[in-house]
Amino acid sequence: DTAVSQTPKYLVTQMGNDKSIKCEQNLGHDTMYWYKQDSKKFLKIMFSYNNKELIINETVPNRFSPKSPDKAHLNLHINSLELGDSAVYFCASSQVRGSGSTDTQYFGPGTRLTVL
Amino acid sequence: AQSVTQPDIHITVSEGASLELRCNYSYGATPYLFWYVQSPGQGIQLLLKYFSGDTLVQGIKGFEAEFKRSQSSFNLRKPSVHWSDAAEYFCAVGDTNFGNEKLTFGTGTRLTIIP
Numbered sequence: 001d002t003a004v005s006q007t008p009k010y011l012v013t014q015m016g017n018d019k020s021i022k023c024e025q026n027l028g029h030d031t032m033y034w035y036k037q038d039s040k041k042f043l044k045i046m047f048s049y050n051n052k053e054l055i056i057n058e059t060v061p062n063r064f065s066p067k068s069p070d071k072a073h074l075n076l077h078i079n080s081l082e083l084g085d086s087a088v089y090f091c092a093s094s095q096v097r098g099s100g101s102t103d104t105q106y107f108g109p110g111t112r113l114t115v116l
Numbered sequence: 117a118q119s120v121t122q123p124d125i126h127i128t129v130s131e132g133a134s135l136e137l138r139c140n141y142s143y144g145a146t147p148y149l150f151w152y153v154q155s156p157g158q159g160i161q162l163l164l165k166y167f168s169g170d171t172l173v174q175g176i177k178g179f180e181a182e183f184k185r186s187q188s189s190f191n192l193r194k195p196s197v198h199w200s201d202a203a204e205y206f207c208a209v210g211d212t213n214f215g216n217e218k219l220t221f222g223t224g225t226r227l228t229i230i231p
Binding site: 040 | 152154159160161165204206218219220221226
């Protein structure tokens with residue numbers, strides 16, 4: 001019954017590798033997000049997608065490529081991993097309200113990425 | 117650009133004591149404001165939100181927050197904390213140009229509860 005789920009929960013990999021994190025939501029929301037939380041717990045938005053269309057791209061290196069195959073899924077692929085990519089990555093989803101704004105964001109459990 | 121300041125990095129409170137976590141925001145229009153809590157192993161959960169209307173909003177777990185436009189603040193309060201309230205608390209502002217599609221978070225306040 002998990003609303004927003006992410007896999008894997010932990011990811012340990014070497015520098016230079018390519019890895020993906022998957023996110024799925026079963027809330028029927030039409031907007032999904034990726035956030036990065038650094039070692040100081042600072043949460044910063046990376047991307048948002050609305051109905052599979054990229055809405056927000058916050059100056060993230062192009063090694064990061066989100067992909068939304070459908071409204072319920074937003075995956076994050078990272079090429080050529082660097083030490084600085086080590087962080088916790090959170091997926092979230094929300095629903096556009098009638099006024100054109102969106103409602104509360106619901107977060108997944110996070111994926112802890114460690115790059116060695 | 118919008119921003120959120122949480123001036124207290126770490127707060128320690130005795131169990132049963134009252135709590136107030138401070139949040140100041142910078143935004144040109146009426147903001148959408150949120151408090152989220154991150155507990156170990158619990159993920160990130162919404163405590164409460166302010167979109168419009170009554171400036172005192174009630175949330176889950178006995179928390180409340182008051183929007184004060186004149187002070188650009190949205191402080192979180194609880195009259196009596198429980199040991200289970202120990203967590204990281206984040207204030208966030210949503211960009212009303214997008215709705216809350218873009219959330220800007222503060223740096224968080226870590227709450228420790230002592231017996």
